[in-house]
Amino acid sequence: MTGGPYYAGIDLGGTKILVVIADASGEVRATARTATLAQQGPDAVIERIVESVREAAAQAGVDAGDLARGGVSAPGPIDTDDGMITQPPNLPGWRNVPLAAELRSRLGFGIVLENDANCAAVGEHRFGAGRGYKHMVYVTISTGVGGGIIIDNELYAGASGAAGEIGHIGVSVEGPRCGAGHPGCLEAFASGTAIAARAREIIAAGGLPRTARIGEHEPPVTARTVYLAAQQGEAEAAALIESAGRYLGIGLASIINVFNPQAVVIGGGLTNMGEAILGPAVEVARQRSFAQALADVRILEAELGERGAALGAIAVARDRSGDGRA
Numbered sequence: 001m002t003g004g005p006y007y008a009g010i011d012l013g014g015t016k017i018l019v020v021i022a023d024a025s026g027e028v029r030a031t032a033r034t035a036t037l038a039q040q041g042p043d044a045v046i047e048r049i050v051e052s053v054r055e056a057a058a059q060a061g062v063d064a065g066d067l068a069r070g071g072v073s074a075p076g077p078i079d080t081d082d083g084m085i086t087q088p089p090n091l092p093g094w095r096n097v098p099l100a101a102e103l104r105s106r107l108g109f110g111i112v113l114e115n116d117a118n119c120a121a122v123g124e125h126r127f128g129a130g131r132g133y134k135h136m137v138y139v140t141i142s143t144g145v146g147g148g149i150i151i152d153n154e155l156y157a158g159a160s161g162a163a164g165e166i167g168h169i170g171v172s173v174e175g176p177r178c179g180a181g182h183p184g185c186l187e188a189f190a191s192g193t194a195i196a197a198r199a200r201e202i203i204a205a206g207g208l209p210r211t212a213r214i215g216e217h218e219p220p221v222t223a224r225t226v227y228l229a230a231q232q233g234e235a236e237a238a239a240l241i242e243s244a245g246r247y248l249g250i251g252l253a254s255i256i257n258v259f260n261p262q263a264v265v266i267g268g269g270l271t272n273m274g275e276a277i278l279g280p281a282v283e284v285a286r287q288r289s290f291a292q293a294l295a296d297v298r299i300l301e302a303e304l305g306e307r308g309a310a311l312g313a314i315a316v317a318r319d320r321s322g323d324g325r326a
């Protein structure tokens with residue numbers, strides 16, 4: 001095969017590992033995926049990552065040892081300086097695992113580590129919907145709510161690498177608690193987990209009969225169950241999704257007013273609900289944003305889908321090594 005150099009982007013998720021082999025322009029040559037099985041512990045997972053990288057490289061027609069560099073998108077919190085996974089809630093039993101060093105010694109090329117939402121932000125900025133925008137904020141709505149901030153074409157990491165926790169923008173003094181235990185965080189209103197939890201409460205009180213019926217047929221009740229019921233005409237289910245969208249809109253307005261970005265890119269599984277959730281979100285964002293900031297911003301849907309974080313990890317790996325920009 002011609003071209004190259006080629007890079008490995010590794011998306012280490014709580015349930016699956018996705019490896020992408022791509023060139024510097026983000027052109028994907030091969031992908032491989034496998035289950036994480038995090039409960040088997042770091043050594044087994046690291047071995048599966050290495051096998052997946054070798055498999056994807058072989059598909060791409062390159063020897064894994066000839067890959068220029070690799071980036072890992074991993075659930076936070078992580079120590080990016082040391083390439084260490086510290087204590088991720090999505091990888092139970094993992095404590096201070098020096099993932100970058102372990103992979104480097106097995107694969108033979110340089111590896112950097114960055115948190116998953118930041119990787120997805122960089123991916124969309126470099127290769128997806130955020131291309132060409134100097135100031136961009138990425139928001140992911142899925143099981144949780146997260147994000148990443150790009151200022152002047154650079155990922156803004158903050159003092160300790162913890163910036164971009166969009167899901168923890170406060171939208172209420174009281175209310176349900178987020179995964180970190182704070183009351184009233186955006187994530188506690190606008191995530192898939194939040195929608196499902198609220199639906200189960202309403203079902204327990206005798207409401208949402210259609211959602212309940214679909215949930216009995218295909219348990220458990222998730223945000224998708226609520227969405228299916230809404231599509232089948234259950235008004236209360238539609239209202240639940242609309243409410244999540246309106247809270248998301250409060251979060252988007254905060255982002256627009258604080259950062260004055262050129263683009264806000266929204267990704268994550270809940271975007272599959274389309275207008276049902278994004279319609280009210282954009283409406284509320286417009287109502288609550290300053291006119292000039294609103295005129296300057298485009299609210300866009302992410303383009304890279306599930307490959308976004310792995311591609312972003314490649315861009316981060318290139319940037320940190322001084323290999324330059326795509």
Ligand SMILES: [Zn+2]
Nearest residue numbers: 168178182185
């Ligand atoms: Zn929170």
